[in-house]
């Protein structure tokens with residue numbers, strides 16, 4: 001075991017930090033610490049320009065292989081990049097779904113034509129993506145999707161009908177990756193396809209859903225004879241589940257350390273307030289702040305373990321990766337509560353009418369979703385018990 | 399950065415696991431814990447003679463194996479898991495560490511090779527006031543008085559909660575100059591336990607797998623060459639010894655948390671109710687998932703702290719983090735072990751409440767280890783001081 005980074009990596013760290021210092025100013029100054037959880041709708045245009053600024057410097061998709069236009073950074077360097085990014089207070093990435101999910105999937109499972117067509121827009125920060133998985137009847141039970149894709153021989157296109165829900169940032173997005181049923185007779189995870197669909201077409205309607213914060217980051221997306229080119233299915237009809245599950249593997253991993261640096265920024269803010277308003281003298285609050293700090297530190301060590309270890313050759317997750325989502329989501333949710341309890345009654349007074357929340361207030365509300373999206377805590381516990389401990393699987397209807 | 403075991407470390411861990419699974423069985427634990435000594439001398443001799451574990455991190459110059467804190471933690475994890483009844487923790491994590499951190503060259507040359515040969519040792523530093531306020535484990539717990547008398551020292555006082563204090567052959571004793579308080583005036587001494595002026599009394603303990611003693615010093619007369627480190631100025635050294643021991647204790651706790659989980663999962667797969675294994679009930683699955691989460695988080699905390707401890711010993715760049723890393727590990731592991739042991743008991747139902755099943759041994763060790771070197775609350779308050787004061 002060895003904890004320190006190599007001198008080359010430390011040089012890389014300085015390079016990232018210098019670039020950010022040099023560029024995160026002027027028109028971008030106002031974006032510092034913005035666009036995080038609960039704040040994702042803010043400064044959408046300015047943040048997209050920032051995305052392009054990053055692209056000019058070669059700082060988008062740093063972990064993608066060079067042959068696909070990425071920077072080909074090692075795991076250590078990706079970690080460093082994400083840490084420095086968050087440390088500098090650089091804004092939430094509008095392109096994260098494309099860079100972190102759509103792109104890696106297209107690289108792993110897509111055709112050469114799809115790679116040529118879609119990767120450059122993600123790299124340049126000009127094209128944004130959203131994730132079309134959940135439906136009214138398919139939440140935790142994702143395999144229950146009902147949206148249908150039928151191939152129209154005359155048009156030579158796939159025609160999609162159905163409804164997605166909770167689709168984050170659909171209103172800003174240029175493309176959506178969608179799982180839909182290609183075999184209308186099929187059930188469960190068989191007979192699904194994985195589609196790359198343009199959001200700019202008459203067959204698609206996006207309706208914002210007002211959420212707990214009063215804002216609308218997620219949406220309903222209706223597909224009414226929406227079209228998708230014949231070559232824009234990833235893999236074969238029937239491969240959709242395999243591709244979708246492969247993608248879930250990309251959701252964890254190196255960005256976790258950057259996320260933790262954001263958590264650290266939030267905790268620092270809470271500590272600052274606690275010292276200022278005297279909450280830091282309250283023994284119960286002291287315990288909770290220390291607990292939050294303790295667990296955030298360990299979260300980092302856990303990620304270091306996750307990144308140092310090898311996954312099983314069958315793609316199975318290591319134990320520390322299996323527990324990761326449950327741990328951080330639960331931690332973050334209690335950080336929200338802690339923020340309010342440190343603020344005391346002042347936590348209940350808004351910045352302005354009708355419903356303008358401070359950063360910590362919107363964090364507090366938004367973190368309630370951390371234990372829901374990306375597999376709820378209960379689903380995580382099922383997975384840990386079944387895959388990590390070999391306990392019996394949940395009964396499934398025949 | 400490589401935060402994973404090397405092949406050699408993995409081998410040490412695996413060897414320890416295999417050996418302990420074989421020798422530290424339920425029957426072996428029980429027959430050892432019922433004795434006053436608290437361990438089977440034959441097993442300790444086997445460990446010292448065949449496996450050489452007691453020498454693991456003692457430098458080669460003193461006859462040891464010269465391995466580091468990570469290897470030590472890997473071994474302690476397995477000892478905590480199999481509840482090994484032995485003087486390993488007191489001898490290696492308290493005694494040997496104390497000599498290595500604070501001993502003079504002459505003391506190291508005299509005692510470390512003997513520890514490598516199987517001499518047992520422990521650290522006695524806490525007075526009765528260690529129990530005040532729910533537990534005090536810092537400098538303020540040092541109560542014994544050391545007075546200089548020409549070339550000699552005269553020690554008086556009562557030391558309590560001393561692990562293996564009644565059986566250890568060598569004592570490292572902390573005492574303070576009369577009239578001093580806090581971090582000032584503290585000295586450390588190394589003394590054979592059978593010296594005149596030392597009276598030792600075994601304290602009956604709820605956790606029978608690790609013995610504790612009260613030691614009364616009555617005009618214990620010590621020559622100057624028993625003094626370790628600087629007279630009256632040994633707190634920084636004692637603090638470091640305690641921090642290393644705290645990491646070691648957390649490593650054992652993490653192993654215990656793992657074993658509590660394993661026992662519970664195994665039992666849940668065997669026990670059927672309502673026509674199916676109770677492992678299939680979601681209430682049980684989710685409890686087990688939480689137990690596994692705690693265990694893995696505890697493991698990350700322990701190995702990070704062990705890496706920091708290694709740097710603290712070797713003088714690496716993270717050396718200054720030792721206090722924080724130790725408190726983080728001990729705070730998390732204390733709570734994780736006790737919760738896991740408690741959940742394991744619940745998952746066992748009625749049999750979990752029996753003397754026959756091993757779950758209660760873990761429940762008891764968990765609480766005992768929590769209240770040695772500071773509970774979760776105690777260490778969180780230390781972290782809070784670093785952050786907030």
Ligand SMILES: Cc1cc2nc3c(=O)[nH]c(=O)nc-3n(C[C@H](O)[C@H](O)[C@H](O)COP(=O)(O)OP(=O)(O)OC[C@H]3O[C@@H](n4cnc5c(N)ncnc54)[C@H](O)[C@@H]3O)c2cc1C
Nearest residue numbers: 131132133134139140166167168369372373374376378379
């Ligand atoms: C802020 C936010 C953003 C999102 N963004 C996207 C997005 O961009 N794209 C997208 O496709 N989806 C998105 N989602 C949807 C998210 O993935 C789903 O909400 C999630 O999978 C849960 O599904 P559900 O809401 O239908 O809840 P349900 O599945 O109905 O769950 C309701 C409750 O039942 C529990 N439950 C369900 N099944 C079980 C079981 N087997 N055992 C025990 N308990 C169970 C759940 O844990 C939960 O507590 C987003 C959600 C949120 C909150």
